Amino acid sequence: MTNATSIPSATPLLAHETAPVREAFNGRMYIGGTWTESADGLRFERRSPAHGHVVSTFPEATSADVEAAINAADAAFRRGPWPKLKGVERARVLLAVAEGIKARAEEMALLESLETGKPLSQARGEVTGCVDLWQYAASLARTTSGEAYDTLGEDMLGIVLRQPIGVVGLITPWNFPIWILSQKLPFALAAGCTCVVKPSELTSSTTVILMEILEQAGVPAGVVNVVTGKGPTVGQPLAEHPAIDMLSFTGSTRVGSLLGGLASKHLKKVALELGGKNPQIVFPDCDWDAMVDAVVFGVYFNAGECCNSGSRVLVHESIAERFTQAVVERARQVPVGDPLHPDCKIGAIVSENQLNEILGNIDKGVAAGARVRLGGKRYDAKGLFLEPTIIGDVKPEMGIARDEIFGPVLAIIAFADTQDAIDIANETAYGLSAAVWSSNIDTCLTVARGVDAGTVWVNTFLDGYPELPFGGFKASGVGRELGKQAVEDYTETKTVQLHIGARRNWWLPRPAA
Ligand code: NDP
Numbered sequence: 001m002t003n004a005t006s007i008p009s010a011t012p013l014l015a016h017e018t019a020p021v022r023e024a025f026n027g028r029m030y031i032g033g034t035w036t037e038s039a040d041g042l043r044f045e046r047r048s049p050a051h052g053h054v055v056s057t058f059p060e061a062t063s064a065d066v067e068a069a070i071n072a073a074d075a076a077f078r079r080g081p082w083p084k085l086k087g088v089e090r091a092r093v094l095l096a097v098a099e100g101i102k103a104r105a106e107e108m109a110l111l112e113s114l115e116t117g118k119p120l121s122q123a124r125g126e127v128t129g130c131v132d133l134w135q136y137a138a139s140l141a142r143t144t145s146g147e148a149y150d151t152l153g154e155d156m157l158g159i160v161l162r163q164p165i166g167v168v169g170l171i172t173p174w175n176f177p178i179w180i181l182s183q184k185l186p187f188a189l190a191a192g193c194t195c196v197v198k199p200s201e202l203t204s205s206t207t208v209i210l211m212e213i214l215e216q217a218g219v220p221a222g223v224v225n226v227v228t229g230k231g232p233t234v235g236q237p238l239a240e241h242p243a244i245d246m247l248s249f250t251g252s253t254r255v256g257s258l259l260g261g262l263a264s265k266h267l268k269k270v271a272l273e274l275g276g277k278n279p280q281i282v283f284p285d286c287d288w289d290a291m292v293d294a295v296v297f298g299v300y301f302n303a304g305e306c307c308n309s310g311s312r313v314l315v316h317e318s319i320a321e322r323f324t325q326a327v328v329e330r331a332r333q334v335p336v337g338d339p340l341h342p343d344c345k346i347g348a349i350v351s352e353n354q355l356n357e358i359l360g361n362i363d364k365g366v367a368a369g370a371r372v373r374l375g376g377k378r379y380d381a382k383g384l385f386l387e388p389t390i391i392g393d394v395k396p397e398m399g400i401a402r403d404e405i406f407g408p409v410l411a412i413i414a415f416a417d418t419q420d421a422i423d424i425a426n427e428t429a430y431g432l433s434a435a436v437w438s439s440n441i442d443t444c445l446t447v448a449r450g451v452d453a454g455t456v457w458v459n460t461f462l463d464g465y466p467e468l469p470f471g472g473f474k475a476s477g478v479g480r481e482l483g484k485q486a487v488e489d490y491t492e493t494k495t496v497q498l499h500i501g502a503r504r505n506w507w508l509p510r511p512a513a
Contacts, residue, residue, distance in 0.1 A: 008328060010375040010387035014344055016051075016339030025111055027058035027204055029065060030211040031223020031229055038229070039064045046202060049117040050339050050348035056115065056205045061229035066196075066237045069225035073167045074243040076222030080205045084194035091138040092187050093218050093355040097135035100213035101127065108178060111205040116174060117348030117384065118302055119339045127206070130182040136466035137186030137487070144190070144487040154258060157498045165269060168243030169238025171175040172207070172230075174200035174350055175305045175406075180250045180273075181207055183470070183481045185224065185416050188248070191490035196244070197226045198235045200349060202250075231255065239263040244273070248492065250307075253404070253429075253475050255502040260478065271479035271489060273471060275404040276307045278423045280461060281415075281447055282315040284325040286437035287459065292323075295410070296330045298435070300388055301462065303346050304408040305354070308433050308474075310461055312394070312401060317414040324392050324412055327443030328374045329408075331388045336379070346408055346500030347437040349384040351479030358386060358407030361476045365391050365400030365411070375408075402428045410444070418443060420451035431473025435461045454480070 024045070028035045037043075038059035045057045059065075077083055082090070101108070105127045112476045113123040149158035168188045172180045177199055188195055198209040211226050227234050235255075239247050239262040246269040249256050253274040264272045278294055298310025315323045339347030349355040355378065362376050375387030386408055394401050394411040401411050401424075415421040425434060431452035436444050437459055448456040457463065464470065469483030481491060 003073055005225060006442050007372050007376060008332065008374055009012045010389075011332055011334060011336055012339045013379050013381050013411075014335055015383060016119050016338045016382075020457065024054045025056035025205045025208075027208045027228060029059050029061060029069075030215070030226045031069045032075075032308055033215070036065075037192070038062055043199065044229070046115055046204070048348075049350055051217070051383065055111065057357060058201070058208070058228040061227040061234045063233065063237065068236070068453055069196045069227045070167065070241050072222040072225050073196050077164070077167050078195040080194070080220055080222060081193060082220055082223045084188075085146070086191070087190075090192065091141040092189055094134050094141060094190060094219035095139035095458075096217075097186070097210075097213055098131045098138070101131050101134065101369055102211070102381065104209060104213065107511070108206045111209070112203070113179060113339045113347070115205055117339055117350055119341075119347045120367050121342070121344070121433040123339075125275075126176055126179045130178055133179075133182040133466055134186045136454065139191045140187065140487040141190035141482065144491075146493065153503070155500045156481040157500060159496040159498065161494040161496060162191075162488060165490050165492050165496055166193060167243055168193045168199045168248060168490060169197045169244045169245045170195055171242075171247070171249045171251065172197070172199050174202040175307070176205040176303060177203040181210065183250075183273075183389060184248050187481070187486040188490045189219070190487045193246075193490050194223045195225070196238060197224065198231075198238060199228065199408055235259070236262070237469065240266055241269070244268060245392040245468070249273070256477070266270065271481070272344040272477045273307065273404040273481060274432075274475060274477045276309065276476050277312060277402060277404050277428045277432060277434075278310050278431045278433045278453070279311045279451070280313045280437065281421045281425060281451075283436075283438035283440070283443055284312055284317070284319045285287070285439045285443075287439065288326075291437040292330050294435070294437075296334060298346070298461040299410040300331070300334055300346050300408050303349060303386070305350060305406050308455075308462060309406070310435065310501055311405060311409065312411040312413060313416050314413050317416055320342050320366050320412065324373055324390070325405065325413075326408070331374055331390060333363065334388050336385060336388060338383075346388060349407060350487045351385050352384060353369055354406065355384050355386060358405055358409060361400060361403065361405045361407075361410060362391065365394065368395075368400065369399045370394045370398060370400055370411070371389055373412075396424045396427050404430065418446055419440060422447060425451045429475040433457070433472075433474035446478070484491060
């Protein structure tokens with residue numbers, strides 16, 4: 001374990017609120033428009049990582065259940081009304097879903113907080129933020145279209161249709177369960193696709209509630225199906241089954257690459273949103289206070305269990321020690337503890353496994369010569385709580401500088417000049433996002449152009465808008481979500497060529513009349 005004797009201690013844990021007394025949420029699967037248990041009647045439970053009590057239970061799907069869900073989605077696509085509806089009709093349903101989310105936001109936020117361990121305030125922001133994603137997808141349902149080419153000569157009109165790709169398998173993780181589903185599902189539905197959804201077994205409640213909302217909003221039977229259970233049994237068939245046309249996955253690079261390989265073998269379209277080791281690059285001429293706040297927010301938001309986490313800071317060597325002290329001081333003010341406490345900013349880690357992975361990564365960093373400057377330990381209390389951690393003296397070649405840790409751990413790395421910063425930023429396998437902090441526009445643009453990242457924030461961090469595409473370079477993924485092409489990603493193009501008038505270019509002489 002980490003020797004933390006001379007390390008400033010992190011903030012004490014917030015006092016536990018009394019967890020609201022409520023019965024465990026009774027999750028069901030939704031297949032072909034019917035609420036159902038698993039074929040063999042087995043169920044599994046999810047306990048709160050902060051409090052230990054059972055929050056929810058779900059059917060553990062069998063292969064037969066997954067097969068039934070895929071068949072229902074396939075039938076709904078081949079025969080159902082959904083792919084043929086007018087864009088405006090699909091848009092109305094998506095807008096009704098947005099209203100349904102608003103109406104049940106508090107119930108969803110509480111379950112999201114209890115299952116993930118994230119602060120209730122952040123769960124509220126996540127759920128209400130989804131409303132905008134569904135509304136944006138509704139706007140695209142009406143405006144996404146193909147193209148017409150009137151430039152091919154007098155006797156030819158070319159039309160490029162955009163048709164829904166078919167049945168889409170959606171596999172989502174535990175860190176932002178309802179948000180990540182809402183980055184995918186409304187856009188697939190706007191395109192006219194049908195879907196099978198597999199949420200993480202740790203956090204399935206809000207996905208099940210969303211299905212209730214979809215049913216009430218008028219999504220026809222079979223268009224969206226939810227199967228709950230384990231990755232290999234429930235998720236893997238979505239990459240392999242012949243009736244699935246596209247797989248959209250968010251999660252670890254390890255599982256994403258496994259599923260991407262399987263899906264490609266079966267010639268399916270794949271969209272992968274994977275991990276990150278996102279650098280915030282700090283120059284001495286930045287707005288200091290704004291930068292320090294954004295560094296602390298960037299690494300501790302969602303307890304660092306965030307693909308976009310600003311988990312490493314590259315700081316100019318001339319200010320490295322001043323920066324470290326400022327960030328340590330600020331990080332010690334971040335309230336940690338019971339996710340239901342109104343002041344909480346860092347809640348519980350999602351699982352014992354995840355917590356041990358994080359501690360193992362800290363230990364490896366220390367063994368490689370890095371120095372813990374804050375935290376580094378589990379809190380000695382009930383619940384899976386980890387101290388906000390800062391690691392200094394990190395060298396770019398260390399694992400702690402390159403590997404995704406997915407916890408509240410910041411690695412600080414010094415750089416010599418702008419090119420050095422860009423080189424270090426690009427020395428990981430990932431390329432999801434990055435930030436640059438400087439008041440010099442040339443510095444900002446040079447870094448923004450030079451880093452391998454799907455998103456670069458300039459003098460800010462973690463802002464996001466449905467209008468802006470999101471996704472990664474390199475091992476951070478394949479494809480983009482959101483943005484105006486979000487619906488197009490769930491379509492195939494079909495070229496239709498219309499000949500006008502008598503055909504003149506006969507291949508053989510025209511037969512005599
Ligand atoms: P996984 O990639 O294992 O889980 C993501 C989703 O994939 C879950 O729904 C999971 O189901 C499912 N899954 C797992 N194994 C398979 C499989 N063989 N076939 C099909 N589906 C599968 O992530 P973890 O939950 O294990 O987290 C591990 C690491 O992944 C984290 O430490 C972090 O580094 C990274 N991660 C990245 C995320 C991101 O946003 N990019 C999100 C979450 C994790 P189930 O949960 O039921 O096993």
